[in-house]
Amino acid sequence: MEKLTQKDVNKLNSARGFKALLSSEQYNLEKALRYVNYERKLKKLQVELIRLQTWAIEQDERIIILFEGRDAAGKGGAIRRITERINPRHMRIVALPKPNEDEKTQWYFQRYVEQFPKAGEMVFFDRSWYNRAVVEPVNGFCTQEEYEVFMNQVNDFERMILESGIRLVKIYMSITKKEQAKRFMDIKNNPLKQWKMTPVDERAQELWDDYTSYKRTMFSKTNTLISPWKVIRANRKTMARVNVINHILKSIPYDKNTPV
Numbered sequence: 001m002e003k004l005t006q007k008d009v010n011k012l013n014s015a016r017g018f019k020a021l022l023s024s025e026q027y028n029l030e031k032a033l034r035y036v037n038y039e040r041k042l043k044k045l046q047v048e049l050i051r052l053q054t055w056a057i058e059q060d061e062r063i064i065i066l067f068e069g070r071d072a073a074g075k076g077g078a079i080r081r082i083t084e085r086i087n088p089r090h091m092r093i094v095a096l097p098k099p100n101e102d103e104k105t106q107w108y109f110q111r112y113v114e115q116f117p118k119a120g121e122m123v124f125f126d127r128s129w130y131n132r133a134v135v136e137p138v139n140g141f142c143t144q145e146e147y148e149v150f151m152n153q154v155n156d157f158e159r160m161i162l163e164s165g166i167r168l169v170k171i172y173m174s175i176t177k178k179e180q181a182k183r184f185m186d187i188k189n190n191p192l193k194q195w196k197m198t199p200v201d202e203r204a205q206e207l208w209d210d211y212t213s214y215k216r217t218m219f220s221k222t223n224t225l226i227s228p229w230k231v232i233r234a235n236r237k238t239m240a241r242v243n244v245i246n247h248i249l250k251s252i253p254y255d256k257n258t259p260v
Contacts, residue, residue, distance in 0.1 A: 038238040045245040046085040047260060053086045053122060055254040060119035062166045065248060066128040069173030070211065071204045072183040074234045074241075078173065079124050081241045082248070086122075095126040098141075108132060108150060109157055116166065129154065133218040138210045139200055151221055158227040168227055169251045171244060172219075173234040177208050 056063055065082075067075040079093055094115045103111050109129055117123040127135075132150040136142040142150075161168055175183075184201065187193045204211070223229045230247050234240035 035238070038242065041242050042081060042245075045242065045249070046081075048249050048256075049082060049086055049245065050260045051256065051258045052249060052252060052254045053090060054260055055258040056122060056252075057087075057090055057120040058258070061252075062117040062119060063122040063169075063252065064117060064125065064161070064166055065122065065169045065171065066125035066130070067171050067173060068127060068130050068134070069234065070175055070180055071198075071201045072180050072187065073173035073175045074237050075126055075173050077237060078171075078232075078234075078241050078244045079126055082245060083124065090120055091122040091124070092117075093124045093126060108146070109153075116161075129157070130218065130222075133222070134211060134214040135200065138207055138214055139203070151217075154222055155224055155227070158222075158224075162226055167252055169248055170227060170229050171247065172215075172229050172231045173240065173244075174231050175234050177205065179235045180208075181205055 055061070067079060069075050076095075083091055083093060092115070096111060096115070099111060112125075112129045115123060115125075129150075132142055132147060133154070137144075137147045158168060184197070184205070187197050187201075219229060230251075232240050232243050232247070
């Protein structure tokens with residue numbers, strides 16, 4: 001590591017700095033400094049998220065931000081950092097379970113539409129209708145016909161969302177196969193995280209190439225001019241979270257002079 005500046009020393013000589021230094025068994029000044037810098041960036045970005053939400057409430061805006069990505073890619077962690085400081089009365093996190101028997105008989109998009117935002121509300125989808133583009137066909141949870149119907153309808157569906165005045169931001173969290181394996185091992189070895197591991201997760205490494213194939217098809221057909229995807233490299237969680245928030249702030253033309 002390069003020689004520490006006085007500014008670096010001041011950062012480490014703070015509550016955040018001590019927390020970062022003591023978070024592992026061995027002192028790692030470089031890692032601790034990165035964490036302090038991340039915390040400072042995050043705080044500034046969270047202020048802007050509050051400004052964005054305030055503007056959305058005042059203007060009766062409706063905003064959907066959906067997250068897709070490999071299992072253990074960090075979707076939930078990113079959503080938590082985005083939402084932890086904003087007003088919970090004007091936002092919702094949606095992570096739908098598998099459809100029940102009644103929902104299976106409905107139009108595929110119907111249960112997602114029921115979760116759409118009202119005026120002044122932001123809704124975060126931790127996985128979305130794009131389950132049918134990748135997860136479902138890879139794991140045999142839908143038929144080939146159901147998959148093809150979805151792929152034929154999804155662009156028109158999103159066009160209708162946008163034409164109705166709802167703002168839509170689509171984010172894909174991308175990690176490597178090696179990083180996914182490392183995170184799965186961490187989950188399995190941590191009693192506080194073991195509940196996160198599902199049968200679908202257990203097969204994710206084995207089906208990696210199948211996921212890749214369907215993911216590429218999804219991007220090629222649904223990365224449209226009016227509803228583009230933003231791919232966030234997520235091997236480093238802290239950097240990914242900063243990049244996600246920056247993308248959201250750039251994607252929605254809120255009034256940056258809105259008081260918070």
